[in-house]
Amino acid sequence: AQSVTQPDIHITVSEGASLELRCNYSYGATPYLFWYVQSPGQGLQLLLKYFSGDTLVQGIKGFEAEFKRSQSSFNLRKPSVHWSDAAEYFCAVGASSSASKIIFGSGTRLSIRP
C-alpha cells in the first residue's frame, strides 16, 4: 500500500537559516510526489510536484525538492527561511497514474526563531 512518512513532527529554525524537511514514501511504481503548505486560516497550497524528468524540482516561494529513488525520499529544502514560512508542511504521493488519489503524510510543523 502507498504511504508517506514525515519523521519530524516539529522543527524550529532561525530566520535566515537553511531548511530541510524529510519525506519518505512507499509506492510500487513511479510515484507522483507533492509538497503542500498549510498556513493558519488558509487552505492547502501546492509548493511543488514531481512527475518525471529532472529529479531536482523548483517550486514557489524559493523551495526546492529532490527525488531520490534509491532512498525513496523527496526532501524539501530552502536555503534561507523567512518568518512567513512558519506553517505546516505536507508531503504527498499520488496513488494512481492520474494522481487522482493522493496520500498525505502527517505533516511537519515549521516554527521560525527570530
Place this chain on the structure above:
Amino acid sequence: GAGVSQSPRYKVAKRGQDVALRCDPISGHVSLFWYQQALGQGPEFLTYFQNEAQLDKSGLPSDRFFAERPEGSVSTLKIQRTQQEDSAVYLCASSPSGGERQFFGPGTRLTVL
C-alpha cells in the same frame, strides 16, 4: 475571488444529527475531491469526482458518508447520524483535469458533540 469555496465554514452538530457540507469548485474544473483532516493529521482522501461521475469512493469511512455532484459542478458531502469521531475539518479540492494540481478550499470544521 475565483478559488474553491466551502460552506459552512464551521458546523456544530449533536450526535445523531445529519449534516450537509457544500463545495463550490473553481469554474470549469472537471475534477473534485473530498478529504477529511483530523486534528494534527494530514488530509485523508475520501472521494473523487470527474464531472458528475463518482470515480473513487474508497476513502469514505462508512455508509453514513455520501457525496454527490449531480451537475458536475457544486458538490455536497452528507454525513448521516453523526458520531463524535466524525469531528474533523473537511476539505474540498478541484482540479482542471486529474489530480496533478489540486486547488483546496478553506475547509469546513465539523464538531460533533
